[in-house]
Amino acid sequence: MRLSTTMIYEQQVRGISDSQSSWLKTGEQLATGKRVNNPSDDPVAASRAVVLSQTQARDAQYTTSRSFATQSLSLEENTLAGVTGAVTSAQEQIVLGSTGTLSDGDRASVATRLEGIRNQLLNLANSKDGSGRYMFAGYKTDAAPFAADATGDIAYNGGTNAITQKVDASRTMTIGHTGDDVFTSIPSNAKKEPDGSASETNLFKMLDSAISALRTPLASADDATKTAVSAAMDKTNRGLSNSLNNVLSVRSEIGTQLNELDTLDSQAGDRSVIYEAQRGNLEDADPAATISKYTMQQTALQAAYKTFTDMSALSLFKLNS
Known part of the structure; x- marks a missing residue:
C-alpha cells in the first residue's frame, strides 16, 4: 500500500x-x-437522570401545594379559635340570662351582650383570607356565605363543596371547610331535645331565639310565657353545646391535617436528599x-x-x- x-x-x-x-x-x-453533560455522554444515565429530575420537579410542586394548604388551614384554625371563644362566651351569657332572679332590665342587658356575640360570630363566619376570598364559602369565594334571608334569619348561601388540595402524590385533603360544616351543623352524637323534636343546627338561629326570649318581659307575664321563655333558653343552651362540639371537631381535624402536612414535608425532604444523591451517582464526575x-x-x-x-x-x- x-x-x-x-x-x-x-x-x-x-x-x-x-x-x-x-x-x-x-x-x-x-x-x-458533571460526568454527563449531554445525553450522548451516557444515554442510560442521562435518561435515568431525566426521570429523577421530573420526580424532583413534581415533589417541588407538592411542596408548594403543602405550603399553601398549611397557610389556609392555619388561618382557618385561627378563625375557629375565635369562634370557640365566642360560643363559650354565649354559653356563659345564656346561663346568666336563665337565672330566675334577674329583672327584665338585666335580662335585656344580657340580650344586648348576646347580640354582640352573635354579630361577632357572623363577622367570623364571613371572614376573608389574605387574597380577599371568603374562607367559609366553599368554592363560591366571591360572595359572603352568610346573610339574612327574607325572614331576617341568617342563612348559608355559600358553596356546598369544601375546598380540597392535592398535597402529595396519593393524598388530597380538605383545606377550607364550608360555613355549612361549621356554623349550621351539629355532630351525630349531639344532645337531643327532650320532646324528641329536631335539634337546632343553625348557630345564629340558636342565638336569635335566646335574644328574643331575653327581651320578652316576664315581670307581669303568665306561666305559659315564662315556660316558653325558659324552654327557649334551655334549647339554646343545648344547641350551643352541640355547636361548640361541632366546631371543636373541625378544629381537631385541622390540627391532624397540619401535623400530617409537617410529616409529608419531612418525608419530602428526605426523598429530596435521596434523589439528589442518586442523580449525583449518575451524573457527577470523580x-x-x-x-x-x-x-x-x-x-x-x-x-x-x-x-x-x-x-x-x-x-x-x-x-x-
Missing part, C-alpha cells in the same frame, strides 16, 4: 482533532463537575479521576502537536533522498 504525503498529513490532523476533542470533553467535565485524565490527555495532545510539527516538515521526497 502506498502512502502519500497528504494521507500522512490527514492522519496526523485527525489524531490531533480526536485528542483535542477528548481533552475538551474532560475539561468540560472538570469545569462543570474529581480526582477527572483531573488525572485531564492531565494525561493534555500531555497526549501536546505530544500529538509535537509529532505533527515534526512530520509536517518532512515529505516522502525527503525521506527517499
